[in-house]
Amino acid sequence: xxxxxxxxxxxxxxxxxxSILRYWVSGWVQSAVxxxxxxxxxxxxxxxxxxxxxxxxxxxxxxxxxKPDARLLLVxxxxxxxxxxxxxxxxxFALARDKEFGAALLNIGAQVVVxxxxxxxxxxxxxxx
Numbered sequence: 001x002x003x004x005x006x007x008x009x010x011x012x013x014x015x016x017x018x019s020i021l022r023y024w025v026s027g028w029v030q031s032a033v034x035x036x037x038x039x040x041x042x043x044x045x046x047x048x049x050x051x052x053x054x055x056x057x058x059x060x061x062x063x064x065x066x067k068p069d070a071r072l073l074l075v076x077x078x079x080x081x082x083x084x085x086x087x088x089x090x091x092x093f094a095l096a097r098d099k100e101f102g103a104a105l106l107n108i109g110a111q112v113v114v115x116x117x118x119x120x121x122x123x124x125x126x127x128x129x
Contacts, residue, residue: 007072014077022082049086053079057090 025048026041033040056075060066066074079086088111095104 006069010069010072011077011080014073014079015081016077018078018081018083021078025082045083046085049079049083050089052082053086053090054093 022045026045028041029044030038030041053075056066056071056079060071088107092104092107095101095107
């Protein structure tokens with residue numbers, strides 16, 4: 001099988017599992033805290049995903065324990081399906097770790113501000129569509 005197809009399948013299978021896991025974990029956390037804090041499930045998923053990507057990438061960097069196939073399945077696929085916030089967290093951390101502080105701050109500001117603006121724009125446009 002073509003390596004590109006194999007890679008896509010690894011990411012796809014991981015993403016499938018991560019999306020289901022996000023649905024279960026978010027729902028479980030949300031029901032555990034009732035409706036007192038609406039984003040509790042999303043918050044828990046994002047923080048958990050950030051911890052897991054930090055741990056897995058640390059294991060890859062310090063112990064060379066993640067081969068490229070495993071990284072595609074677990075980091076890009078599973079955690080990508082679980083939460084893309086983990087990728088944002090790791091990429092920002094990597095910029096800061098590499099002493100690219102301006103780029104890290106720009107990434108934070110741009111992702112949050114532009115992301116929220118895009119939500120607002122999509123929501124606003126949907127009223128007239």
